[in-house]
Amino acid sequence: MSENESDKFAEDDLSLSSHALSALNEFFLEQQEQQQRFEQLKQSSSIQIYSDTEQDKANGVHMDFFKEDWQLSQFWYSKETxxxxxxxxxxxxxxxDRVACISxxxxxxxxxSITPALKRSIYLFEFDTRFDIYGSDFFRYDYKTPTEFRDCSKLRNTFDFIVVDPPFLSEDCFTKTMITVRWLGKKDTCKxxxxxxxxxxxxxxxxxxxxxTSFYPQHQGGLANEFRCYINYQSQNIKLD
Structure with missing residues (x-):
C-alpha cells in the first residue's frame, strides 16, 4: 500500500470515528433533555394531559416520550390496538369504577389523556419508574413479588376492570402476574x-x-411471537375465537 493510500484510509477512519462520536453525543444530549423534562414533570403539583396529539406534545406527556426499553420487555401497542x-x-x-392497568x-x-378527565379511578402497576410522574396513580410493581406493592392490603378485591399484559412470555411470569390480577379484582365481577x-x-x-378472542393486538415495532387478546366477559366488539 502506498503512502497516499495509507493516508486516505487513515482519513476515512478518522471521518468514521468523528461521525460515530457525533451520533453518540447526540444520543447523550437527547437522554439529558429527556431526564430534565421528567424532573420538571415530577416537580409539577398536577399534570394536565390532553387527548389531542399536539396538545400532548405541548404539555410534554405522551407515549412517544417514553422510549421502549427492550431489557424490560417493553413493546408499546399500536394506536389502533x-x-x-x-x-x-x-x-x-x-x-x-376502578381500573387497573398492569404492565x-x-x-x-x-x-x-382523555378530556374531559374520566371520573373512573385509573391506576398503573408498572416496574418502570419513569411513570411515577403520575404520582399516587402509579404503583411500583414487580411480578416476581405479585402482592408486594404500596397499599397492597387496601387494594385487594377493589377493581372493576383490569387490563394486563405480563411483561415476559414465560409460565412463571404469567402465573405470578395472574396472582396480582386475582388479588386486585373484585371477586366474580371483575372484567x-x-x-x-x-x-x-x-x-x-x-x-x-x-x-x-379473534382480536390480535399489534405493536408499534412489531413482535415475532403470536400475540392474542383474552377476555373473561361478553363483548360486542371483541368476539371469542
Missing amino acids: TDIIIQEVLMHTSEE TPTVFVKLK ILLCTGAVMQDLADRLVKARM
Whole structure:
C-alpha cells in the first residue's frame, strides 16, 4: 500500500470515528433533555394531559416520550390496538369504577389523556419508574413479588376492570402476574382484558377464566411471537375465537 493510500484510509477512519462520536453525543444530549423534562414533570403539583396529539406534545406527556426499553420487555401497542382496548374499558365500566392497568402503560397513558378527565379511578402497576410522574396513580410493581406493592392490603378485591399484559412470555411470569390480577379484582365481577402470547391460552382459561378472542393486538415495532387478546366477559366488539 502506498503512502497516499495509507493516508486516505487513515482519513476515512478518522471521518468514521468523528461521525460515530457525533451520533453518540447526540444520543447523550437527547437522554439529558429527556431526564430534565421528567424532573420538571415530577416537580409539577398536577399534570394536565390532553387527548389531542399536539396538545400532548405541548404539555410534554405522551407515549412517544417514553422510549421502549427492550431489557424490560417493553413493546408499546399500536394506536389502533390502544384505541380498541380503550373502547372496551369505557364500554364496560361506569364513572365510579376502578381500573387497573398492569404492565400496560400504553393504555394507562391514553386513558389519562382523555378530556374531559374520566371520573373512573385509573391506576398503573408498572416496574418502570419513569411513570411515577403520575404520582399516587402509579404503583411500583414487580411480578416476581405479585402482592408486594404500596397499599397492597387496601387494594385487594377493589377493581372493576383490569387490563394486563405480563411483561415476559414465560409460565412463571404469567402465573405470578395472574396472582396480582386475582388479588386486585373484585371477586366474580371483575372484567379482565389480557394480552399475551397464544401459547398461554390454557393458563389464561385455567387461572382467570379468560378465553381467547379473534382480536390480535399489534405493536408499534412489531413482535415475532403470536400475540392474542383474552377476555373473561361478553363483548360486542371483541368476539371469542
